[in-house]
Amino acid sequence: MLHKIWRYSHxxxxxxxxxxxFLAATTGAILAFKPIQEKRQPYxxxxxxxxxxSQVIDTLKNKYEEVLDLEVDANYFVKATVFGSxxxxxFYINPFDGSKLADIPKSNTFFESIxxxxxxxxxxxxxxxxxxxxSFLLFLIAITGLLLAIKRQGGFIKLCSKIINDKSIQxxxxxxxxxxxxxxxxxxFTGTYLSMEKLSLLPKNKVSSITNTSQxxxxxxxxxxxxxxxxxxxxxxKLEFPFSTDEExxxxxxxxxxxxxxxxxxxxxxxxTHYPFVKILSxxxxxxxxxxxxxxxxxxxxxxxxxxxxxxxxxxVITIKRLGAKTKNKYKADExxxxxxxxxxxxxxxxxxxxxxxxxxxxxxxxFLDDLNNYQQYPNAEQLIIITSTYGQGQPPSNAHxxxxxxEQIKIERPFDCHVIGxxxxxxxxxxxxxxxxHKQILSKDKMNTSQKSPLLIHNQNYEQFRNWVLEWSTSLKxxxxxPKELSTKKQKETVFKITDKQNIIxxxxxxxxxxxxxxKHKKFNSGDLLGITPPKENSERLYSIGSHxxxxxxxxxxxHSHGVCSNYLNNLNIDDVFTGNIQQNKEFHFPxxxxxxxxxxxxxxxxxxxxxxxxxxKANVSLYWGTRTYQSENLYKHLITEALHKGTLNKYEAxxxxxxxxxxxxxxxxxxxxxxxxxxLQNNGTIMICGSIIMRDDVFIQLEKICKKYDLPSFExxxxxxxxxxxxx
Amino acid sequence: MKIYKSIFYVCxxxxxxxxxTVSNITEPTKKYKCMVQLKNYExxxxxxVVSVVDKNDQYxxxxxxxxxxxxxxxxxSTWWSFFEKAKQPNTDAxxxxxxxxxERSIFVFQLNEKDLNKGYKLRFETAVEQQDYHLKDLEISLxxxxxxxxxxxxxxxRYVRILPN
Numbered sequence: 001m002l003h004k005i006w007r008y009s010h011x012x013x014x015x016x017x018x019x020x021x022f023l024a025a026t027t028g029a030i031l032a033f034k035p036i037q038e039k040r041q042p043y044x045x046x047x048x049x050x051x052x053x054s055q056v057i058d059t060l061k062n063k064y065e066e067v068l069d070l071e072v073d074a075n076y077f078v079k080a081t082v083f084g085s086x087x088x089x090x091f092y093i094n095p096f097d098g099s100k101l102a103d104i105p106k107s108n109t110f111f112e113s114i115x116x117x118x119x120x121x122x123x124x125x126x127x128x129x130x131x132x133x134x135s136f137l138l139f140l141i142a143i144t145g146l147l148l149a150i151k152r153q154g155g156f157i158k159l160c161s162k163i164i165n166d167k168s169i170q171x172x173x174x175x176x177x178x179x180x181x182x183x184x185x186x187x188x189f190t191g192t193y194l195s196m197e198k199l200s201l202l203p204k205n206k207v208s209s210i211t212n213t214s215q216x217x218x219x220x221x222x223x224x225x226x227x228x229x230x231x232x233x234x235x236x237x238k239l240e241f242p243f244s245t246d247e248e249x250x251x252x253x254x255x256x257x258x259x260x261x262x263x264x265x266x267x268x269x270x271x272x273t274h275y276p277f278v279k280i281l282s283x284x285x286x287x288x289x290x291x292x293x294x295x296x297x298x299x300x301x302x303x304x305x306x307x308x309x310x311x312x313x314x315x316x317v318i319t320i321k322r323l324g325a326k327t328k329n330k331y332k333a334d335e336x337x338x339x340x341x342x343x344x345x346x347x348x349x350x351x352x353x354x355x356x357x358x359x360x361x362x363x364x365x366x367x368f369l370d371d372l373n374n375y376q377q378y379p380n381a382e383q384l385i386i387i388t389s390t391y392g393q394g395q396p397p398s399n400a401h402x403x404x405x406x407x408e409q410i411k412i413e414r415p416f417d418c419h420v421i422g423x424x425x426x427x428x429x430x431x432x433x434x435x436x437x438x439h440k441q442i443l444s445k446d447k448m449n450t451s452q453k454s455p456l457l458i459h460n461q462n463y464e465q466f467r468n469w470v471l472e473w474s475t476s477l478k479x480x481x482x483x484p485k486e487l488s489t490k491k492q493k494e495t496v497f498k499i500t501d502k503q504n505i506i507x508x509x510x511x512x513x514x515x516x517x518x519x520x521k522h523k524k525f526n527s528g529d530l531l532g533i534t535p536p537k538e539n540s541e542r543l544y545s546i547g548s549h550x551x552x553x554x555x556x557x558x559x560x561h562s563h564g565v566c567s568n569y570l571n572n573l574n575i576d577d578v579f580t581g582n583i584q585q586n587k588e589f590h591f592p593x594x595x596x597x598x599x600x601x602x603x604x605x606x607x608x609x610x611x612x613x614x615x616x617x618x619k620a621n622v623s624l625y626w627g628t629r630t631y632q633s634e635n636l637y638k639h640l641i642t643e644a645l646h647k648g649t650l651n652k653y654e655a656x657x658x659x660x661x662x663x664x665x666x667x668x669x670x671x672x673x674x675x676x677x678x679x680x681x682l683q684n685n686g687t688i689m690i691c692g693s694i695i696m697r698d699d700v701f702i703q704l705e706k707i708c709k710k711y712d713l714p715s716f717e718x719x720x721x722x723x724x725x726x727x728x729x730x
Numbered sequence: 731m732k733i734y735k736s737i738f739y740v741c742x743x744x745x746x747x748x749x750x751t752v753s754n755i756t757e758p759t760k761k762y763k764c765m766v767q768l769k770n771y772e773x774x775x776x777x778x779v780v781s782v783v784d785k786n787d788q789y790x791x792x793x794x795x796x797x798x799x800x801x802x803x804x805x806x807s808t809w810w811s812f813f814e815k816a817k818q819p820n821t822d823a824x825x826x827x828x829x830x831x832x833e834r835s836i837f838v839f840q841l842n843e844k845d846l847n848k849g850y851k852l853r854f855e856t857a858v859e860q861q862d863y864h865l866k867d868l869e870i871s872l873x874x875x876x877x878x879x880x881x882x883x884x885x886x887x888r889y890v891r892i893l894p895n
Binding site: 069090107124244 | 761763765772773774798799823826834836837838859860891893895
């Protein structure tokens, strides 16, 4: 429970304050424009704030019969209350000549009522209390959020390190939160402080004043007073002129940190009152909370207000996901034969467990699903399946941190089989680390049998991979599971395609063919997206990487396997035939928009997405390296490549043939030959995209690592985590 | 030259007429400088209204309003019932900001000379949001000798000083 305390408090604090927080953030965003609007008023005379006070007093005294006071605000607008033959009253003045600039504008009723709502919800004192509490809660929310972020990033120092972008809403929640943490803490703290001030909750300080008895008897004019000569307009907030010529009536000068009483005859400072800290903090809080006097800070406040609204939205989405992952069991732990244990931070992993649970229930099996932390004795267990994600730097997710310890301690009476499935993202350096740890420990247990040499590791919640494993596993247990084809409740949209062109080439090793497809209805897609095709009478779909051809057509490149169901199905289609498939966006393998250098590496039919990309309009320098077996196979693509070279959208093309002049010429050797291009690309934030077989990918990785080492570049891992290396391999 | 002369005559005539009309409309007034010093109380700024009342405590005229948010005027209920009906024009010129506890405010107000020495009074009434309303925080009888010096208040006002201008 304790390890979740920050998460629970973060959640409950927000829930309890959400309504008021929403109102305050919305009105706050509007109010951010008030100081901006004020600052843009033309009442500021350039450099006027640097004028000496003595000079201004002199000017005003000469120009008007009577001067009551002088005020300078945060925008350095100067207000004076005067009486004279021409002008009387309070208005903005030009401090250089004392002339009237403008009347004090009436307060903007729109902003006034929004301010009123923002601080008291039109409920007077009651509303003020609510808003004050909400503000304080926001402060606590920000602090708990900070603690959660520290935990997530793996320590206080790592807080500032890169947050790994797993394209989830948590990512934006955390990234934006880290960015706006300080403004939000400031907003909430100052808001709380201002509310406390209005509710008279601040400590009362005794104001101490220092009184000087004046020794000086010499009468001098105001403009000769040392204090007035040394003080500039920007140092003061207000100057009150003596009420009468009586010696007991003083000048009262308010500076930013103290109040002075100045003898009107001698110019001596009669009394100095330093403002108590509480008051200075009040002024500071007011300026920071409202953005008074600064357009830049007002904009920060505006963005922060919007961000609070976004946090409420993203927080709700995260919560719904998490709550949706709660479990209900039909069978008890001690009667179930199948135990599924889940390690999940946000419930995403739990969905897979639930799918498996439902499938087993449908097959009339006794299943029990639980969190890894609740591991206990399972007297009737035959199969234990552990599905877990990994948190941060290889730590267990929040509902699994006790598991390894419990596994050590709890005695197993009857042996059972055990399988570990790890979910993670390859963009983390410690991919599925926790699953690997569990697997290691299970291998050392005699009463837990596992047929796996290593755990099944799944990248980015690839459901297909999970489903295939489940089918395999259930077949090995001699029963058939009905597990849904797709995880999402959203049905994927099937698109109808017509084949407009087909080319095939048979060399002594393979038969390869390309299909040009045109969607019957208009459909948007990009090179690198995936086309899912389920052959008739089959359940599982095959994914093909597609190239987007210039006319909005799809280019598929397929190797025919003699027993391949899908490749044969496609090969048997002819021009003008129609079939269905679904296009799945694959943002992780799109052509980079910003990179200046792009290297495309493929082998065999992996060239398909690149055939589209090399025709894309781009400012980048694009090179294509391709490995294939025979000269003949090149003929399929030759015309597309020459066309791209001709247009200039492709700058360099190198191919290598492993079965021609000499044996075993592979694509990684092309890279070795072209090291300079590789270094250039890596160093200039360029992108390397790899498509084709996994064996080829691993060889290319080894080659790239060598190059990095040889030229003292940062480790290849850094580029991988940077997102400079994109892969789509099978 | 004749033309200039005649223009000069026309102008002087016009000015003469103009001045006499103006002086016909405005009654002779007198300006007073006034300082209101509040006591050290906690809470929001005080609303202070200065009015001329007659012998029977009937309001005649509002002289100064410190506090520009009309929403709170109703808190000064006795004055408000007069002010709402009176529809005194152009109160902007006699309206200022509220004064916080311990602070003071200086302003200049005008009185009709015919109101002086008739037993009328200058009434200072005060109210603070969520706190008290002092109808007669301070009353000063309007006679020439009295309209100077210092007068102690009974509510939020510590004292008021008046000076003929």
